[in-house]
Amino acid sequence: xxxxxxxxxxxxxxxxxxxxxxxxxxxxxxxxxxxxxxxxxxxxxxxxxxxxxxxxxxxxxxxxxxxxxxxxxxxxxxxxxxxxxxxxxxxxxxxxxxxxxxxxxxxxxxxxxxxxxxxxxxxxxxxxxxxxxxxxxxxxxxxxxxxxxxxxxxxxxxxxxxxxxxxxxxxxxxxxxxxxxxxxxxxxxx
DNA sequence: GATAAGATTAACT
DNA sequence: GTTAATCTTATCC
Numbered sequence: 001x002x003x004x005x006x007x008x009x010x011x012x013x014x015x016x017x018x019x020x021x022x023x024x025x026x027x028x029x030x031x032x033x034x035x036x037x038x039x040x041x042x043x044x045x046x047x048x049x050x051x052x053x054x055x056x057x058x059x060x061x062x063x064x065x066x067x068x069x070x071x072x073x074x075x076x077x078x079x080x081x082x083x084x085x086x087x088x089x090x091x092x093x094x095x096x097x098x099x100x101x102x103x104x105x106x107x108x109x110x111x112x113x114x115x116x117x118x119x120x121x122x123x124x125x126x127x128x129x130x131x132x133x134x135x136x137x138x139x140x141x142x143x144x145x146x147x148x149x150x151x152x153x154x155x156x157x158x159x160x161x162x163x164x165x166x167x168x169x170x171x172x173x174x175x176x177x178x179x180x181x182x183x184x185x186x187x188x189x190x
Numbered sequence: 191g192a193t194a195a196g197a198t199t200a201a202c203t
Numbered sequence: 204g205t206t207a208a209t210c211t212t213a214t215c216c
Contacts, residue, residue, distance in 0.1 A: 042197070050197070052212095060212065078209030080198050097197055127198050169197055 001152040003145050006069035012043035012087040012094040015068070016179050017161055019085060019096060021154040023104070026133040027147045034106035034133055036123055037154070040099040040180040040187045042166050044084075046092055049171040053093025063141045064093040071142040071149065073135060080127035083135045085144060085151070099167075099178070100124045102186040103132075125188045159184075 004022060009015035025035045044051035052061045052074065063072040064086050072084040072095045088094030101123040103110055110122045110132040123129040130136070135149070144151045160182040165174060167190050180187045 044197075052197080055213080058212080074197080075211065076196055077198050078196090078211075082197065084197085095197095099197085125198070166197075170195090 004069065004151045004153055006067070006145075009068035009085065009087040009096070010089055012045045012096060013177060015085070015087045016041040016043040016096045016177070017163075019098070019151070020161055020179055020181055021157055021159060023152040023154065024098070024101060024133070025150045025152065026135070027149075028109070028134060029148075032106055032109045034109055035104045036101035036129070036133070037104055038098055038101050038151075039184040040101075040178070042097040042099055042179070043087065043094070043177045044097065045088065045094040048175065048177075050166065050169045050173075050175070051093070051095075053095070057093065061093060064088070064095045065091060066141070067143075069144050069151075071135075071139050071144060073130070073137060073140045075137065076127075081130040081136050082126040083130050083133075097126060098129060099126050100180070100186050100188045101129055102184060120185060124186045 008018040019038050019041050022038050027033050046053045053064050057065050068087050070086045072086050084095040084097045086095050103122050114132050123132050162182045163176050164178045166178045
């Protein structure tokens with residue numbers, strides 16, 4: 001498989017569409033490999049009031065001001081981790097939230113991590129995905145070209161992309177920055 | 191130093 | 204449809 005081309009992530013919105021269909025591969029400490037296909041993303045950039053980078057660089061968001069193609073991971077609502085791919089050139093704070101994915105490999109491990117059986121509930125939301133793949137602050141700033149967390153280009157792009165407004169935010173609610181694969185059953189609801 | 195809100199989820203009524 | 208869970212960060216005294 002071919003690793004992603006990070007130059008495609010310079011523009012957050014284009015990057016969010018580029019990541020659809022890509023394979024996210026997680027190698028766990030004790031051996032098992034989990035892989036999922038990205039089916040839903042949202043883009044955020046520095047002039048966007050809904051972005052964590054809107055008010056400039058801080059210890060929390062510093063990864064997004066670094067090289068594109070790294071992991072920006074944040075903790076929210078006192079209990080959830082969310083996983084993003086950094087975007088934009090160095091010095092410009094942008095990122096792409098991975099909202100949902102389709103389980104491909106290691107579904108048994110994901111079910112164990114999520115403590116549920118239903119395949120359709122394993123990774124159909126940003127915090128669910130992070131929990132299923134055991135993603136937390138230890139992977140903050142991780143270069144996604146290296147194990148234990150990597151992203152590969154898809155074999156083909158035989159799918160249609162739908163563009164809409166984002167979910168679960170209160171600022172810049174009219175911005176079209178959410179993208180998902182049409183008809184995919186693992187796209188989050190709401 | 192204190193407080194309010196948050197790129198969510200699951201469990202209720 | 205509504206709400207609790209639970210804690211970090213940013214913002215404002």
